[in-house]
Amino acid sequence: EIVLTQSPATLSLSPGERATLSCRASQSVSTYLAWYQQRPGQAPRLLIYDASNRGTGTPARFSGSGSGTDFTLTISSLEPEDFAVYYCQHRSNWPITFGQGTRLEIK
Amino acid sequence: EVQLLESGGGFVQPGGSLRLSCAASGFTFSTYGMSWVRQAPGMGLEWVSSISYHSVDTFYADSVRGRFTVSRDNSKNTLYLQMNSLIAEDTAVYYCARGARIATIDYWGPGTLVTVSS
Numbered sequence: 001e002i003v004l005t006q007s008p009a010t011l012s013l014s015p016g017e018r019a020t021l022s023c024r025a026s027q028s029v030s031t032y033l034a035w036y037q038q039r040p041g042q043a044p045r046l047l048i049y050d051a052s053n054r055g056t057g058t059p060a061r062f063s064g065s066g067s068g069t070d071f072t073l074t075i076s077s078l079e080p081e082d083f084a085v086y087y088c089q090h091r092s093n094w095p096i097t098f099g100q101g102t103r104l105e106i107k
Numbered sequence: 108e109v110q111l112l113e114s115g116g117g118f119v120q121p122g123g124s125l126r127l128s129c130a131a132s133g134f135t136f137s138t139y140g141m142s143w144v145r146q147a148p149g150m151g152l153e154w155v156s157s158i159s160y161h162s163v164d165t166f167y168a169d170s171v172r173g174r175f176t177v178s179r180d181n182s183k184n185t186l187y188l189q190m191n192s193l194i195a196e197d198t199a200v201y202y203c204a205r206g207a208r209i210a211t212i213d214y215w216g217p218g219t220l221v222t223v224s225s
Contacts, residue, residue: 034211036152043202043215044144044152055213087152091208094166096142096154 002026004088004099012107019075021102023088028068032092035064035073038101039084047086048073078104109133109214111203116219123193123223129186129203129216137161137181140207143188145199146218153199156188157207166207170196193223 003026013019023033031051036044046055048064051071061076075082083106088099115127127143143155156177157166165177176189186203200220206212 038152043217045215046211046213049211049213089152089154089212091211094208095168096157096208096212098144098152098154101151 001095002029002090002092002097004090004097006086006088006099006102008102009100010103010105012105013078014107015078015080017078019073019078019082019104021073021075021086021104023066023071023073023099025069025071025090029090029092031067032090033064033066033071034089034091035062036087036089037082037084038087039081044087075104080106109205111205111214111216113201113203113216113219116201116221118222118224119193120225121194121223124189124191125193125221127188127190127201127203127219127221129188131184131186131203131205134205136179136184139205140209141179141186142204142207142212143177143186144202144204144212144215145197145221146202147196147199150199155201158186159207159209190221193221195223197221198223 005024007022035048038044052064085101110132112130142157158177174192178187200218202218203216204212205214
C-alpha cells in the first residue's frame with residue numbers, strides 16, 4: 001500500500017498570502033496524483049488531477065506540481081473561501097489511498 | 108451537470124446490514140468506473156471500494172473485504188454498496204464518487220451517514 005504523507009498538518013495564513021502544501025508518497029505514483037478541497041459539512045471537490053491539471057472550475061490561483069514521490073499544491077493568493085482541508089490521493093495502483101489532510105486556517 | 112445522490116444510510120446495530128444506493132445523472136454512467144469513499148467523524152478520507160464500468164472488476168479496502176459488496180445496475184444508473192457484519196468502525200459518511208483508478212475520482216455525492224452502535 002502506498003502511504004501518502006501530507007505536510008504540514010495545519011497551515012495558518014492570512015488572506016492574500018501564498019500557500020504551499022506538500023504530499024509525499026512512500027513509492028513512486030508517477031503523476032497519478034490528485035488534490036481535493038473539503039469545506040466543513042461538504043463533500044470533497046476535485047482541484048487538481050494528474051499532478052498538475054486543474055479540474056473543471058478550479059480557479060487559476062490553484063496549481064499543482066511534482067512527479068514520482070514529491071508533490072506540491074500551491075495557492076498563489078488566498079481567498080477567504082480557500083480556508084478548508086486539502087487531501088492528496090493517488091490512483092497509481094490498488095488500493096487507492098489518501099493523505100491524512102492539511103488544514104488551512106485563517107491566521 | 109453531473110449529479111450523484113446517495114441514500115440508504117442510517118442507524119444499525121453491530122452485526123447488522125445496510126445497502127447504500129447512489130443514483131447518477133448528467134453523464135453516461137455505463138462508461139465510468141465508480142467508487143465508494145468514507146469519512147469517519149472528524150477523520151480523513153478512506154477509499155472503500157471501486158467497480159469497473161462493466162462490473163467485471165471489483166476492488167475493496169482490506170478493512171471491508173469479505174463484508175462489503177459493490178455492484179451497479181447500468182440500466183438504472185445506480186451504484187450500490189451492500190454492507191454486512193457492520194462494526195462500530197464502519198461509522199462514517201459514505202460518499203459515492205465517479206472514477207476509480209483508470210480515471211480520476213472527479214465528482215462526489217453529498218454523502219450518507221451510517222452509524223453503527225448498540
